[in-house]
Amino acid sequence: LSRGYDSATAAEEAFYRAFRELDIAGMREVWVDSSNAYCIHPSGQLYRGQQSILASWSNMFQVAEKPHLQYSLINQSQGAGLAVHLVVERIGPADPAQTGALVYATNVFLLTGPSWRLLGHHAVQARSVPASQKPKPKLH
Amino acid sequence: LSRGYDSATAAEEAFYRAFRELDIAGMREVWVDSSNAYCIHPSGQLYRGQQSILASWSNMFQVAEKPHLQYSLINQSQGAGLAVHLVVERIGPADPAQTGALVYATNVFLLTGPSWRLLGHHAVQARSVPASQKPKPKLH
Numbered sequence: 360l361s362r363g364y365d366s367a368t369a370a371e372e373a374f375y376r377a378f379r380e381l382d383i384a385g386m387r388e389v390w391v392d393s394s395n396a397y398c399i400h401p402s403g404q405l406y407r408g409q410q411s412i413l414a415s416w417s418n419m420f421q422v423a424e425k426p427h428l429q430y431s432l433i434n435q436s437q438g439a440g441l442a443v444h445l446v447v448e449r450i451g452p453a454d455p456a457q458t459g460a461l462v463y464a465t466n467v468f469l470l471t472g473p474s475w476r477l478l479g480h481h482a483v484q485a486r487s488v489p490a491s492q493k494p495k496p497k498l499h
Numbered sequence: 500l501s502r503g504y505d506s507a508t509a510a511e512e513a514f515y516r517a518f519r520e521l522d523i524a525g526m527r528e529v530w531v532d533s534s535n536a537y538c539i540h541p542s543g544q545l546y547r548g549q550q551s552i553l554a555s556w557s558n559m560f561q562v563a564e565k566p567h568l569q570y571s572l573i574n575q576s577q578g579a580g581l582a583v584h585l586v587v588e589r590i591g592p593a594d595p596a597q598t599g600a601l602v603y604a605t606n607v608f609l610l611t612g613p614s615w616r617l618l619g620h621h622a623v624q625a626r627s628v629p630a631s632q633k634p635k636p637k638l639h
Contacts, residue, residue, distance in 0.1 A: 438580045463539055481623065484543050
């Protein structure tokens with residue numbers, strides 16, 4: 360009995376809630392039930408299809424503690440029935456004295472029937488841009 | 500004087516042609532001219548906005564030899580005016596005796612006016628999935 364999500368943003372919230380709670384049932388609900396679903400973890404491993412993706416999260420959840428996880432939207436694009444969000448995730452242990460990880464993720468959402476669901480999640484460990492390559496501030 | 504691209508697939512071909520040829524003008528033509536454009540290189544560095552993205556490719560092209568580069572589509576999704584392609588890139592030196600790199604890339608295309616252009620490129624070095632996590636073949 361799926362609640363469904365009325366926007367890509369709502370589906371994204373549900374995805375990160377399931378991630379934070381190590382909730383595999385919540386994870387199952389948010390993914391598109393399709394062999395086209397794909398997930399690339401920061402390790403660079405690709406999983407295709409809902410079953411394979413859920414197995415990868417389940418394996419991770421079995422050895423993980425609930426992470427302290429925040430995310431913020433960097434960029435979004437929306438077409439009819441398809442949405443792409445670029446987010447930065449801050450993942451760390453509950454102890455704020457320890458340094459966490461910064462991850463960039465491209466999240467792709469598909470409108471399937473009445474509900475938005477996650478079709479693709481592509482995550483990569485973020486690295487900062489060398490100062491020499493940062494765009495110079497404009498002088499006007 | 501931009502030719503434009505009549506499909507996401509055509510824009511993707513142009514992107515990889517420019518990459519192969521170390522052709523910064525071709526690169527400029529294929530990207531959306533917007534501060535919303537984004538590019539994450541396999542290093543994990545994020546560049547936002549067409550200018551910053553082109554600078555990152557230009558820096559790379561100045562020290563690179565033309566790569567032997569092939570790509571194939573793993574997955575695609577299309578909404579009105581927005582398309583997402585997941586591809587695997589095989590990047591290597593011309594010498595086939597040397598091992599190249601496998602990269603997964605999520606390419607996001609936007610229809611801007613009459614032309615499809617590249618809005619986002621998110622690349623990550625691929626790693627193979629451990630055999631123990633591969634889905635078992637079905638027996639029926």
